Amino acid sequence: NAGVTQTPKFQVLxxxxxxxxQCAQDMNHEYMSWYRQDPGMGLRLIxxxxxxxxxxxxxxxxxxxVSRSTTEDFPLRLLSAAPSQTxxxxxxxxxxxxxxxxGPGTRLTVL
Amino acid sequence: xxxxxxxxxxxxxxxxxxxxxCNHSTxxxxxxxxWYRQIHSQGPQxxxxxxxxxxxxxxxxxxxxxxxxxxxxxxxxxxxxxxAVYYCIAGGSNYKLTFGKxxxxxxxx
Numbered sequence: 119n120a121g122v123t124q125t126p127k128f129q130v131l132x133x134x135x136x137x138x139x140q141c142a143q144d145m146n147h148e149y150m151s152w153y154r155q156d157p158g159m160g161l162r163l164i165x166x167x168x169x170x171x172x173x174x175x176x177x178x179x180x181x182x183x184v185s186r187s188t189t190e191d192f193p194l195r196l197l198s199a200a201p202s203q204t205x206x207x208x209x210x211x212x213x214x215x216x217x218x219x220x221g222p223g224t225r226l227t228v229l
Numbered sequence: 230x231x232x233x234x235x236x237x238x239x240x241x242x243x244x245x246x247x248x249x250x251c252n253h254s255t256x257x258x259x260x261x262x263x264w265y266r267q268i269h270s271q272g273p274q275x276x277x278x279x280x281x282x283x284x285x286x287x288x289x290x291x292x293x294x295x296x297x298x299x300x301x302x303x304x305x306x307x308x309x310x311x312x313a314v315y316y317c318i319a320g321g322s323n324y325k326l327t328f329g330k331x332x333x334x335x336x337x338x
Binding site: 150153158176216221222 | 270273274278316330
């Protein structure tokens with residue numbers, strides 16, 4: 119099993135550009151989540167999904183969209199990038215045993 | 230999720246037990262205590278979780294007080310590779326956790 123994979127690993131955007139952060143898991147988990155982590159801080163929840171076709175907002179959803187068309191994939195879209203969205207983004211999937219598995223992260227810089 | 234309080238940092242000698250405390254005095258009856266750690270800037274790694282009873286797995290032990298207002302994560306024989314930020318989280322749903330700043334554990338040779 120590859121677990122949770124994220125692409126790209128690094129990305130630099132200009133203000134106003136849009137992009138999609140990819141996340142995939144091969145563990146057949148229903149629950150998936152997106153977090154962001156700013157320097158020296160803990161992780162903050164952006165959006166989450168409890169199954170294909172079902173998404174909901176977390177603590178900091180503004181400026182981000184998600185969709186869940188399959189169990190495996192949970193992409194995060196930045197609609198119009200802003201410098202405040204410079205951060206490390208982590209995707210995670212959760213097992214029925216209450217374990218959350220995290221991907222390696224995408225390091226995003228918005229200029 | 231209930232608020233948790235952890236020390237900002239702790240030190241431990243290699244080979245000794247590391248005991249990381251966490252206060253969660255407002256935890257509700259259906260909320261679990263989860264522990265995760267984050268090494269450098271990698272993705273967080275699940276360690277252990279519990280509801281009422283003490284728990285043990287291959288990585289650590291979790292001791293929860295009888296009133297559930299606090300807990301302790303025990304790494305029985307800390308190694309240099311255990312140097313990380315450790316997060317204690319009290320929550321009901323494992324897919325929408327609230328991470329604080331955690332405790333930076335430094336294991337010294």
